[in-house]
Amino acid sequence: MRSKVTEQGVFIPKHMLQEIEEVDIRKEQDVILVVPVVSTDPVMELGTDPITDEAQDASENHDQYLYGQA
Numbered sequence: 001m002r003s004k005v006t007e008q009g010v011f012i013p014k015h016m017l018q019e020i021e022e023v024d025i026r027k028e029q030d031v032i033l034v035v036p037v038v039s040t041d042p043v044m045e046l047g048t049d050p051i052t053d054e055a056q057d058a059s060e061n062h063d064q065y066l067y068g069q070a
Contacts, residue, residue, distance in 0.1 A: 001016075012034065022036070023035060023036055023037060024036075
């Protein structure tokens with residue numbers, strides 16, 4: 001698709017953005033990127049997909065496992 005650059009800039013049709021609510025627009029060298037902004041906070045996703053391990057008490061005694069201390 002080609003689009004004319006006007007005084008206001010360039011129009012991007014909504015159907016090309018699907019259900020995206022916010023985008024980040026940046027220029028890298030000679031390329032203009034329109035990148036969707038992830039609306040979820042990665043901190044809120046912590047613990048949603050935990051790994052399994054033999055250490056059953058890792059959440060209570062994490063210092064021991066991380067630093068070798070009691």
